Amino acid sequence: MRFWQKSFKFYLVVLLFLVLMVSLVYVSLKPQREKVIEAVVEIPQNTSTKDVAMILKKNGIIKNPYFFMFYVKLNNYKIAAGKYKLSSDMTYRELCRALEKGFVPKVAIKFTIPEGFTAQQIAKKLQSLGLVDENKFLETVNSYDFNFKYKYSSKEVKYKLEGFLFPDTYEVYPGTSEKDIIKMMLNRFLEVYESIKDKKATNLDDIQTVILASIVEKEAKKDSERGLIAGVFLNRLQRGIKLESCATVEYVLPVHKEVLSLQDVRIESPYNTYLKKGLPPSAICSPGKKSLLAALNPAKTDYLFFVARKDGSHIFSKTFEDHLKAQKQIEEGKK
Structure with a gap:
């Protein structure tokens, strides 16, 4: 009778051990959760296996910390301190191999x-x-x-x-x-x-459109005026009038200037639209979508001139005489 009892206990222990081993193999090969949880987990220096397991459970990476602890010790894994990007669909084997490497994920x-x-x-x-x-x-x-x-x-x-x-x-x-x-x-x-290029309503090619958009980007301070400014420059191009854009001159200056001097607008450069007719050889900045749209489809207008107010808005004029009047009014603070 005693022999039978001892045999029964022995086989029961063996059976439980086999069940445990099968369970460990199962969890080491199968993802832990149906709902995948991802987290960047930090393991401090000298953290015990038990504390590592608790950190992983707290972050939703594993469900049973004791299974994990047993698996680590059974396979003699050495967990390194560091930051790890882990997922709950990783197997125990994948988790332990990742934690051994001390991998620190790159942060964008x-x-x-x-x-x-x-x-x-x-x-x-x-x-x-x-x-x-x-x-x-x-x-x-x-x-x-x-x-x-x-x-x-x-x-x-x-x-x-x-x-x-x-x-x-x-x-x-x-x-x-x-x-x-x-x-x-x-x-x-x-x-x-x-x-957006299918919205083009000018005879400009794509390169010319981008160049014009870049000038609009630099000249316009208010969205509502982008189309008008593009329209003014297009009118000048079509009539063979120099663009006379301060922004194109500033592009080649070594330092930024709020107001150009007479010497600045006489600088010899293919980008100086005070001296050269037509568009400069390239864009002068990176235009955004709104300026690209303005250059693709400028406002239909008779304006040929504009001058900036202190608040960044502009006064638009059809004739040079009206343009000079607008400049004077702004200088005198009347507009």
Whole structure:
């Protein structure tokens, strides 16, 4: 009788052990939950296996911390301190292998490029965020080995991709190359421009449209005036009148100026629209969607001139005489 009892206990222990082993194999091979939970989990230095299990349970990664503890000790896993991106659909085996490596997930960096930024300003901002080397970024912009459908024909352009680095909010991981960031911005330009280019109501080609949009972007301070400003410049182009845009001159100046001097507007440059007829050889900044739409479909107007008020709005005029009157009224504070 005693022998039978001992045998029964022995086989019961063996059976329970086998059930436990099968359960462990099952949970090590099968995801833990139907609803997948993802979390970045931090394991501090010198954390015990029990505390690791409790951290994982607290974050919803595992259901039973004791099963996990047993599995870790049974397989002699050594868990390293660090931050881990884990998921509840990982098996125990996958969890332990990940936790052994001390993997620290990369955190994406979000950045926003404002409308009207130049290639130089974009490079400087990205360098300030630790994402690129400013000089390498600009060199890459000008190396032009991208499979990009829009290209400037002039050899006098300052930056070959100026105007196509679309202003928007992006997310990249540290270590992303200058080339990949540029590709991302070019692709975003294509996505936006290709979706609206069918609204074009001018005889300008796509490159000319982007150049005009960039000038509108720099000149317009109010959305309601973008179409009118585009209309003024289009009228001047069609009549062979110089654009005389201060923004195009400022593009080639070494420092920003609120008011240009007489010497500035006499600077010899293909971008100086006070001296050169027609559009400059390239865009002068990255225009946003609103300015692109204004250049695609400018307001139909007889205006040929505009002058800025202190609040950023403009007075539009049909004749040079009226333009001079508007300038005087603004100087005297009457408008």
